[in-house]
Amino acid sequence: MAAIARSGDRAAFAELFDHFAPRVKGLLMRGGAPAELAEEVAQETLLAVWRKAALFDPAKASASTWIAAIARNLRIDIARRETRSRLSQVYEILDEEAPEQPDETLSGAERDARVRAAMTHLSPDQYRVVELAFIEGFSHQDVADRLAIPLGTVKSRLRLALSHLRGRLEDLR
Known part of the structure; x- marks a missing residue:
């Protein structure tokens, strides 16, 4: 994590990705996410790790805990967007009727x-x-x-x- 934050080390990121991507996907699937969505969120999670590596503080949490929190937050954001999308579809249907x-x-x-x-x-x-x-x-x-x-x-x-x-x-x- 430090090498990624310090210098954008692609080899370190590849190693981190190989280690955590399947774990994040499994975590999301155990939480009820379909495999395709879990894979998408896992990729978004690790992309966020790449972008935010400098924000990681090992004194506050382990890398796995920090990455799991990012995945959880992304999953919540996606669920909220899906809810908004479904609501807007309902409003469109109601608007069509009147x-x-x-x-x-x-x-x-x-x-x-x-x-x-x-x-x-x-x-x-x-x-x-x-x-x-x-x-x-x-x-x-x-x-x-x-x-x-x-x-x-x-x-x-x-x-x-x-x-x-x-x-x-x-x-x-």
Whole structure:
């Protein structure tokens, strides 16, 4: 792990991959994931290990524990995305059954404009976190990774931003 973090040692990563990929896949399959999904998550896990090797701290956990935690978090993210996808399909079906009324369309457009206007009052940091999490649909961990900030900072910025937006948009409830 140290060689990967220090110098991006590909041989060390290949050795780590050969050792941990089957173990991560087995762990996920024992947790109920189908073989194809387990293999995909195992690959994503080890890719995350390659990218985040410098964040590994042997004083906090063993490499296997750290890698298992990454795999678990990725599996949870995938499950959440699948749930959102299924919900959006349900909403699409419901929307097909009842044609949208012109006054509802206008109301939706007005509401969207009000939300966009309220977002302009956020700090640039808060705006970017809200944009990535809610508009682009990234998980909080993905936002933290993209912005290279701690996960707790992402959550704090979101909480403050949403509180600010609630205050500005109270009448839309």
